[in-house]
Amino acid sequence: MSLFRKMALIIAAISVVILSGCSGQEYNMREGVTEISREVYSLHMIAIWVCVAIGIITFGAMFYSMVAHRKSKHPNPAKFSHSTTVEIIWTVIPFIILIALSIPAVSLLIKMEDASDSELSVMVKGYQWKWEYKYIDGDDNLGNDVSFFSNLDQASRDQASNSGKWFSGTEITDDNYLLEVDNPLVIPVDTKVRFLVTAEDVIHSFWVPDFSVKKDAIPGFINEVWTKVDEPGVYRGVCAELCGKDHGFMPIVVKVLPKEEYNAWYAEKVAEAEAGPDLNERTMSQLMAEGEVAYNKYCSSCHMPNGEGNGPFPSLVGTEMVTGEGSIGEHIDVVLNGVPGTAMQAFGNQLTEAEIAAIITYERNAWDNDTGDKVQPQEIHDIKNGGGE
Template sequence: MGAAAMALPMLAWAQAATPDTEPYEPVRWQLNLTPGVTSTSQIAYDAHMFVLWICVVIGVLVFGAMAVAIFKFRKSKGVVPAKFTHNTTAEVIWTTIPVILLVVMAWPATTGLIKQYDTRNSAMTVKVTGYQWLWKYEYLGEGVDISSRLDRGSEAMRQSGQVPTPAQLPRYLRDVDNPLVLPVDTKIRFVITADDVIHSWWVPALGWKQDAIPGIVNEAWTDIKEPGIYRGQCAELCGKDHGFMPIVVKAVPKAEFARWLAERKAAAAPSVAAVPAATAGAVVAAAP
C-alpha cells in the first residue's frame, strides 16, 4: 500500500514548510490527508490511499461503461434497446465483485485498527486530563505533571479584542504556556480522561483522536519518528472556551527528553533547606 500512496503525485501531501507554516501543518491547496509522523498515522494514510485507488478503478469502469452506452448505443444511431428484464449472470457478477472488494479492504483495515489500539510494550505512560479549559499531563511513575493552557499573549489579545498582526496570525490561539514534551522513537501509552465535561485530545500529525470522558479512561499510543512541534486542539465542544484549548506536542531526541525530565523532577522535589531546623532535629532524634 505504501507504493500506492506514492503513485498519486497530484494528491500527495505537501510537506514543504513556508515561513508561516511548520512541517506537517496544513498548507494552501492541500488535497490529501497528512501522512503524519507516527506508525498509526501511516497506517491510516496507507489505508486511505488503498481505498482511494479502488474507488478510482471503480469510477473509471462505471463511468467508462456509461460513456460507451450513451454515445455508442444512442437512439439517434438507430439502436433498439433490449427487452429483457432479468439477467442472472449480471446479478451474480455485480453482487460477487463488491463482496470480494469489501473483504479485500476489510483485512488490512482490521489489522491496522488492532495495531492502533495495541498499547502493550510501551516504554512510558502519560495521563492526559481535560479541564474547562486546559490540559493536564502526568508522566506516570516519574512524579512529574504539567498544566498546559492557551499562552498568555494570545489570551490577553483575545480578551482585549486586539487584532493580531500578520506575523502573529499563524500562531494566534495555537500556542500554549507548557507544551507536552515527548521523546522520539519511543512507544508512549496515553491514558485519557476528563474532570468535568467531555473533551477530545487531537493532534493530527499523530494520526488519532481520543475522547476524554469524565469517569472513563481511554487508551491510545504513539511513537513519534521526527523531532518537531506538532499542534492540535480539543475536538469536542466542551463549553464557551472550547476554541481556546490548543494542544502543542514538542518531540525531542531521547537524550534531550531525559535532561528535561530530570530538570522537572528536581524542580518538583521538596527542598531539604526548606525543612525547619527544629523539625529536622526531631526527625533525627526519633530515628532508631
C-alpha cells in the same frame, strides 16, 4: 479507438489531475512521523485509488451508455429485463473489494489499540478549556512528581481579543495562532508512550494528526492510546470534540526530544516538584501584576477581560462576593472549590497557591473594585491543607 475507451481515458486523466493536485498535505491526510501514521496514510491512499478505479468504471459505463445508446441512435429499446450474470458480478466484485480492504484495516486497528510494553505512560485529562498531563512511573502509580496544565498561550489570547475573536477583519499574523501553549507535553523520541485519556467535566477529544492519535476524553472513563515518534520536533493538535464556547482555545502541543534532553527536562521538573510551592510573601503591586496575567489566562474567557461577566458567568465588578466586607473567605472558597451545579470549576488543584492568591487579590482590586484586600500564597496554602478557616 472506441468511444468507451476514449471516455474512460478522459475520466481517468481528470481523476489523476485532481488527486495529484490534492496530494499535498494541505488537502490530503498527513503521512505523519510514526510507523502507525505511515501505515494509516498508505491504507488511506490505497482506498482512495480503489475509489478512483470504481469511479472510472462506473461513470465510464454510465456515460458510454448515455452516448452510445441514446434514443436518436437506437429508437427501439432492448427487450431484456435483467442479466443474472451481471447481477452476480456486481455483487461478488464489491464483496471481494471490501474483504481485501478490511483485512489490512482490521490488522492496523488491532495494532493501534495494542498499548502493551509501553516505556512511558502519561495521564491526559481534558478540562474546559485546557489539558492536564501527569507522568506515571513504571509501576503505574499515579504520582504527582511531574504534572502540569497546558493552556493556550497569551499571544494567541491577546490576538483573539484584539481581533474581536475573528470577526473584525484584523489580520492574524501568528503562524501558530490558537495552536501554541504555555506548557507543551514533552515525550522522548523512539519511545513507546501510552496515553491514558480522560476528562474532568465534559467530553473532549485528544487529537494529534502527525501521530494518527485521536481518542475521546470522557468523564469517568479512561481510554488508552499510544504512539512512538521517530523524529524529534514539535507536533500540534487540537481538541476534536465540540466541548463548549472556547473549544477552539485548547490546542495540544507535543515536544518530542532526544532521550538525553528528555531525561534532563524530566529531572528538572522533578526537582521543581520536590522544591515545593512558592509561598514567598508578595507586595500589592506584585500580586496585581501576577494576578492580571493569571486572570487573563484562566478566568477571562468566562468572566471577560473587564470582569463584567457574560451570560451565565457572573460579573466580578462591584458584586457582594468580591467587594463585600468580610467576603474574602467566600471568595477564596469559590476559587478553590468551585460552585456545584454551575460552570465554575474548582481551581484548588489546577493552580498554584501563588496564582490563586494573585487572582483573588487582582479581582478584589481591579476594575475600580479597590477593596485594598491582599491575599498571600501562604494563606491559600494553609487553607488547602486544613490550616486556615
